[in-house]
Amino acid sequence: MASKVATKPKKSSKKAPAKKPAPQKWESRAVTRLIEAGSMTECEHCGERVKFRARHRDMQVICNVYTKGVWTRVEHYHEECYIKADEPFGPPED
Numbered sequence: 001m002a003s004k005v006a007t008k009p010k011k012s013s014k015k016a017p018a019k020k021p022a023p024q025k026w027e028s029r030a031v032t033r034l035i036e037a038g039s040m041t042e043c044e045h046c047g048e049r050v051k052f053r054a055r056h057r058d059m060q061v062i063c064n065v066y067t068k069g070v071w072t073r074v075e076h077y078h079e080e081c082y083i084k085a086d087e088p089f090g091p092p093e094d
């Protein structure tokens, strides 16, 4: 007497979902922006006010600083100072 083993065709649902967690890399980055009227920030490099001057279209560099993937702070630089500081957060984007 042979025992009959029912071999039911199993519906294979073993396909792993192709859901890849997007590796979100939050890195410090810098952008160049016009200094706006009423700007009250200080330059991280020289410590002076990043001042708006009428008729000068001065640029500043704004950096979003991330530490270990977590946003920490914003730093402002005179465009010139950022370059003097050796672009600590990489080349600024527009």
Ligand SMILES: [Zn+2]
Residues within 6 Å of the ligand: 043, 044, 045, 046, 047, 048, 077, 078, 081
């Ligand atoms: Zn400066």
